[in-house]
Amino acid sequence: MQFAIIATSVAFLVIATLMPLSHRAVWWIRDFDFPRLQLAVLASGLLAVELVFLDLSDIASHGLITVTAACLLYQFWWIFPYTRVYRNEVKASLGAQEGDTIRIMTANVLTTNRNTDGLIALIRKHEPHVFVTLETDSWWQERLDVLEGDYPFSMKCPLDNLYGMHVYSRLPLEDGAIQFLVEDDIPSMHAMAVLPSGRKVRMHFLHPAPPSPTEHDESTERDAELLVVAKSVVGLDTPVIVAGDLNDVAWSTTTRLFRKISGLLDPRIGRGMFNTFHADYWFLRWPLDHLFHSQHFTLSFITRLPSFGSDHFPVLVELTYDRVRGAEQQGLVPDADDKALAEEKIAAEPVSEADVHEPQA
Known part of the structure; x- marks a missing residue:
């Protein structure tokens, strides 16, 4: 037996x-x-x-x-x-010129969650330069707008379908666009953030739908959106940050493919998983909320913040612009099979990298 x-x-x-x-x-x-x-x-x-x-x-x-x-x-x-025994993919910051750091907070709020005070308290405590909220509807927007005095620049797309998105920023946002790249009701946001030093950073915020019995039978929509954004940023001289709830784990085939095609780095490598979902069940957690960046940056810190009632933990990341040391960093490199797989996944949906808004410096 x-x-x-x-x-x-x-x-x-x-x-x-x-x-x-x-x-x-x-x-x-x-x-x-x-x-x-x-x-x-x-x-x-x-x-x-x-x-x-x-x-x-x-x-x-x-x-x-x-x-x-x-x-x-x-x-x-x-x-x-x-795990912490692995080599860091992103170097630790050694200091920065004044005005050359950027602190970003991402938070999937859970639309039905009503603890806006908890999230606002975290924002006021940690003072991110930019914060992005996911699953935010008009109710959430009305309450987050109390922060507009400190965050005068914003992009807003309130929706009632669990895919609303808001970006609030202390930094000027230039050439911004809200797009529906793959699905008519799932937005992404793209803009150029201007650091106090005057340096410009290209930013893309994403929240594609997951493969699940209640969402999509297949992952084609999610995979295509991630990969067209990856192709749109590869090889850019402009600093790049891509962040959001990607509804995919850090170690999946698709997320690794995104890193290979984009050339972006993952600051969690060698530092920890920073599992963000599910906040209520410690035994069922994995990293769904991500931030990837180009070689222009080193890492000041990354931390998972306390729960405020959502099923996701928020994440806070501070990056330092350091092009010299950053040039020594190396992420994943695609081979011919990776590139062919990326093209196959993109071809499954009517979208291409040309459709992705490219904020201009």
Whole structure:
């Protein structure tokens, strides 16, 4: 009986491990990209159970142990870069010229959440130069507008469909545009932020829909939106930041492909996962809220802020412009297969990189 239970558990673990190897975009396959940490923990516990309860003189037991160990190593390979023992992808800042830092806060508020005071308190405490809110409707906009005295520059798209978006900024925002790149009711925001030094930073804020039984049967919409933005920023001389709730985990095939195609860096590499969802369930958390940036920046700090009633934690990141040290940083590099896969994913939707608004410096 014990052997049968363990064998069934191993079979589930193998299926969950192999599923994401498929390039199919259907939600029930792509969602297995998310719980790699949980599956690694499951594999570790299962391995311990096998060593205690299985007959180690039986060759079948050896097979189960070997398969479990292989699944554990494979899952850990994906999440290992998001541990502190891994090399930092982004250098720590050593200081900056006055006016050459930018502090950005992202917060998926959960539309039905009514704790606006909690979010506003966090904003006033941490004083980001720019903050972006997701899932914000007209009700949220009315209450966040009390901050307009400190944040006179803004972009607003209140919606009742869980995809409203607002950007409030202390920094001037130039050549801004609100776009609906892939779907008519899911916005993205694009603008040039002007630092106090006069330096300009190209910013893209995204919140594509996830693959799920309640949203989309496939991930094609999400993947295409991420990748056309990636192609629109590759190789730019202008500093670039892309941030938002991407409804994808940091280690997924699509997010890694986004990093490869865009050339942008992930400040979490070597520092931690900074899991932002789900705020209410510690055992079901993964990094859904992201900030990627070009080599122009080093990292002052990144931190996950306390919950304010949403199902997401907010994230605060401060970057320092340092082109000299930043040039030494290296992210993921695409090969021919990566580029072909990106084109295949983009071709699944009627959108191209030419459709992405390109704020001009």
